Amino acid sequence: MNRSMKVEEGLMIIDEAIQKVKKIVEGFPETKFTTEEYMKYHACVYIMCDKPLAGNEALLYGKFKKGLEDIIISSVLPSLVAKENEFLLKEFVHMWSNYKIMVRWLCRFFEYLDRYYIPRHGLVSLTEASIDCFCNLVFSGLANRIQLAATSLINQERYGQLIDGKLLQDVMGIFMEIGQNGSPSYYETIERAMLGETANFYSRLSSELLLCDSLTDYIQKVNWCILQEKERADHYLHPTSVVKLLQVVRFQLLDLNANKLLEKQKSENCSQLDYQEILSKCACLNFGEDSSTSTLVESLCSSMAQSAHIH
Structure with missing residues (x-):
């Protein structure tokens, strides 16, 4: 890759990577990246950050978070808002699983930021930023509905109905997983x-x-x-x-x-x-x-x- 790459050219390549990982939360978790694609996106971030005085590191850090926000708003939230009760819980678990797969790919592409820029400036890691983004955009509006759906399942089981216990376990596990990140303790709230x-x-x-x-x-x-x-x-x-x-x-x-x-x-x-x-x-x-x-x-x-x- 050309080391004299212009910022505009680099941002276009990053947008290409973000659009492809978006497919993962759109229902294609098996989305793969070839070795050439991985090297292309990873090298793009490295080359842009290899000029510390250009301010590209901060630009890319913001690009990472903005990309997640756009994906959640355009793909994750619409699929969740349309669901109710047990269907909401199933979609929530499904979306969280795909979201984590997507984030793992993005973190690989933006690895330079995690290794050098973020520690140097005392910022939250890319993984932490991704969880914060999910909490701020998803939990802020849907936490109560998810809690009601979960407690409804528990009561159904008390009345002798058969429920999807694995689903309930997965939902509680997500609340605990997010709480371990230092985010607001949604598990304590649902508890x-x-x-x-x-x-x-x-x-x-x-x-x-x-x-x-x-x-x-x-x-x-x-x-x-x-x-x-x-x-x-x-x-x-x-x-x-x-x-x-x-x-x-x-x-x-x-x-x-x-x-x-x-x-x-x-x-x-x-x-x-x-x-x-x-x-x-x-x-x-x-x-x-x-x-x-x-x-x-x-x-x-x-x-x-x-x-x-x-x-």
């Missing part, structure tokens, strides 16, 4: 939404069970509910989230109903010894929670109760 929905679900269930079940039956159903929740949550949640989830279930079914359970004990002539024996069957409800988890659960359930009282 809190999920815990709030869990609190609502088991608050309603406890009211129903207390009306018609004996103390023994109630405790047995509590135990069954928690075992079922753990089995389901282990498939798609981080272990720390599983602990919080089970704490919410116990808090709603047992802790908040302690007085009512004592009343049942008395009305059913169940001795204190029998009552303690029944509760001991729920020894598995000690999940090894720490104080921060307990505080979160109590705060969450308190907020939920206050909201219910207001309405």
